[in-house]
Each structure stands twice: as structure tokens, then as C-alpha cells.
Amino acid sequence: MPPGSSQALALAGTWCRLHPLSPVVRIGVTLGAALVAGVSWVSGDHSSSGRTVDTLVVAVLAVIGVAAAVVSWLVTRWRVVGDELQIDTGLVYRQSLRFPLRRVQAVDVVAPLTARILGLAEVRVISAGTGHRQHGRLAYLSNQDAAAVRAQLLALAHGLAAETPEPPAHPLFRVDNGRLIAASLLRGTWLLVLVVVAVGAILAAVDPAGGGGTVRQGGAEAATSLISAVVTGLVALGLDAARSVNGDFDFTIGQASDGLRLHRGLLQKRHETIPYGRIQAVRLIQPLLWRPFGWARVELDVARQPEARHQGEARQLAHLLAPVATLDQARWLVAQVAPGAPATLARAGAPPRRAWYRAPLSYHYLSAWHDDRWLVTQTGRVRPATVIVPLEKVQSIRLSSGPLLRALHLANLRIDTAGRRWVAAALCRDADEATALVHQLGDLAWRARRLSW
């Protein structure tokens, strides 16, 4: 069955398999790694009998890998019935996944390098939930199919007829690649490297004055270990920068009637669609080394389960509004997704002067502001961050105060949203003001929810 028609059938409610080339992409990476490992083993210094055994092991592993991928493709079926995406998968442990499309938070199309070579892409349906359920993943479909499936899933998510064509997007913003590369290299970790170098230099400078031959030798050893440490650090920094450039290259945002369209990636392409009204919070960060250039990073959050286990993946998953932008651009972008909310706060919203005793370093950046639709708070010292929360999305409000804060007649106010645990924190507010604000925000949030229905 040609893939084009299979996709149409699946959307019409017939169980279908994914693209027949999917196992190739699945095993592409692992097979490559196995081959490299195998070659290095085989070419190593072994006796001839050991060599055959190694080759056999590699061959068996490869066969198992291929079989697993093919079987996984054979037992995976999907279809769309009504406004529900259904995926059945698993050979030993059968899994039947159902995704009500009305609750979809975002739809991503991801194409890793191997998939791109074959003209395939993965459709990822992101739904809210607190359990450990997976996202709906259709890996892989052909490029046209992926686009068509995304359009239909989004149409259903908006409660429209399935045949509604994808509305056109007009470009909103594009990130300058040169600036992206520069910004990726300007990481706070550089400071750490500088500190290490400075300490090493001081040690080396002090040492010769000390005199003795053995001590000098010790200094030389210290210098070599220092150099190797610095080199390791630089390599790690370079890899980190390369990863973020690769992930965010050619970053563009488009605005369509069904949501924001984000496109990014150098080797692996990602196309994300975030429907309007699903944005739980917007965050604007100004890392220390970016501040001299007046750059900022804008992120936004939808309600998704915390699935990312390590940092790199978490950064990939955070929806970006701009990996790097000038402050003016950042403000403008924030105004596009949160009309009426300021992206940077004036000192008018600062806590009382006595809060300095509790937060001498970050006092300069502490601020809070709200109207009847948005709440904006500002915190941090090394990485000042502004969090913008639509009041209709507020999950809970917390007021807390420790002994020191109470002695100063201050209190901390935190507003929780359903996202990746971003909390809008209005720190060190006057205690009476904070108490009044808790009730006021509660009422405002309730009113905002009523209006948004």
C-alpha cells in the first residue's frame, strides 16, 4: 500500500502502519554505532578465532536490532477516530494509547538527520497530564503525510472539521544565525574557566619565587594538569555551543490563525505548533554574559508532563520564542503573545527598601506587577528572569515567610502554573500588601477564567 493512501485511510479511521522505512531510521543510529564498535573490535589485535567470535557477536547484535525495529514497526498501528488519536503498539506488552485531541497542548513535527535523508518526519502530539503516560508519537511518516496529519490533528484540536486546510502562516520573527552562534559561545561557564586559569597562573607565578627544584617540578605538573583541565572544559563548552546552534539554527516564528509556528534546527529539523490559549507562561532571561550586548532569551511554556530526565533534553523540549534576541525584539515578541503585559518591569513595582537586608544581591532586580489579565514578576541576580503569567492559567497561589522575613514585615508570594515548574515569584513584598494581593489575585484569576470561557 503506498504511504500516501495509508495516511488518508488512517485519518479516516482505519488502522494503519507507519511508513515502511521507519525501522530504517530507528536502527540507523544504533546500527552505525554497532558497526563502528564492531570494526574497532575486529581491527584490534586478536587471534583469528577471537576475531570470528567478535564478528559473530556483532552480527547477532545487529540482527537482533534490525528484528526489534521491524517487529516494532509491524505491531504499531494508528488511526484517528472522531476527535481521538489512537496508537496501538508493543509485542510483549501491548499498549493502547488514546489521545483526546481537544486536550492537545501542542503538535510538533521532528525530523532527525537520518529521517530527513529518507524524507521522513515524526509527528509528536503533546498532551497535558500528571501521569507517566507518553506523548503520542507517530514515528515516522513521509514529509507530506506528516504535514497533512499535523494540519488535521490541529483542526480537530480546535474543534473544526477534519478537512479544514491548514491556515497560512505569516512570518513574525527570525533569529539572526550569527548572533545565535555568538550567543551560544557566551556561556557563564567561561567565567569558571577563567577562574581556573587565574588560579593556575597565580600558583605558577608564586612557585618559582619559592625556589627549590622539587617544588618547581611540582609547579610544572600542576601546570600540565591545569592545561588539560582547561582543554577539557573548552571542548565541553564547544560541544554545548554546537548543540544549541544545531538545535536553534534558522529559528523562525510564524503566526497563523491556529497558533504559533516555530521552525528550527540545522541537522535535525523541528516544526512546532502551539495553539493560542495554551500558553501557560512566558519567561524572559538575560544571562550575565549577554547583558553587555543587550541580548535576551524568550521561552514559553505549555502544560506538559515533566518527562525530560536530563538537562540537554529539557532544553530541547522547552518551547522557545527566541533563543537570542535584542531586548527590543524580546519586548516586541512578548507583546505579540502577551498583549498588554510589560516584558521588563520598572522600579515602581519594587519591594520596600528594607527588603535589601534579606536579598542584598538580587534586590536590584526584584519587582512585581499585575493588572486584571497578567501577572509579571522579576527575580534573579546573575540571570535576571521575568516570568509573565496569564491570570486565567494560575493553578495556585502561595504565601510564605520565614523568621527573618517576618522580622522585616515581609513575605514571599509565589504563583504556580501548569508547566515545567516555572513559578512566578514576587519576593520580599510588604507583608500586608502580599496578604491583600493573595486574595486580590485569587479573585482576579477567577474572573479571568470566567472571561476566557
Added chain:
Amino acid sequence: MQYRRPSPRMWLARQTVLGLTSLLLLAILGVSGALLWGGPGGLGGIGASLALAVTSWLVERGRYRSWGYLERDEDLVVKRGLLFRRLTVVPFGRMQFVDVTAGPVDRLYDLATVQLHTAAAATDARIPGLRSADAAQLRDRLATLGEARASGL
């Protein structure tokens, strides 16, 4: 606008736990003190554990007294904490689920804890020390209110 408080049985339950741990501590400190430094050591150990018990009793009492919850028209307010005071407001429309738990000591005194969960992981709203029947009632009431006012993410 009067905060409702946990059942006085919660204080009994807390005192039970405190009493048992204090007795254990008394035995350990008394015996080890007596073995190391003889009679005065034993007395010192007993004195120290008694002082500790009295302080923790006072702290526990303060903590117990600090608990309070209030059901308003649209939200639930929970307050707690003696040294670090916390107040949490959860709109009924934001409740994802409510669960009721009871540990062994709680069950001895027919007590249960009601915990509210929202889509935000940081939300920390629990009400301990309710009579089991009250807890079940509160749970059902919250569930009904939550359903009536539920709003999408």
C-alpha cells in the same frame, strides 16, 4: 471567614508519636550516659532527653495550632507552619484530583489527611488530622466543587 482547624485528635496523635520517640531517646541517652560516665552521666542523659522532649512538645504544639483551612466560594485556603509560615490558595476549578491518606498512627486515632493536586507540581495543599468521616466528606465536597467549576488547561 473563620479558619477551620484539624481535629483535636491530631494533637493526641502527634503527642503519641512524640511520647514514644522521647521514651526511646530517654532510654538510649540515659543508658549510654550511665555506661560512659556512671550515675551523673545517666542523670545528665535523662535531663538532656527531657529538655529535648519539652522543646519538641512546644514546637509540635505550635505547629498543630498553626494548621487551618478555609473553604471559600471559589477557592480553598490552607495555612500552616510556625517558624516558616505558608498559606496556599487553590481555586476549585484548578483541582485535578484529591486524595485521602492515613498512616498507622493516624488510623489508630481515626484520622486522615486530605491532599489537593493541581496541574502545577509545586502546589502544596494538604489538610492533615481530619476525622476519617470528615475527610471523606471534604473530599467528596471538593470533588463536586472541582467538577462544577473545572476549567481546561
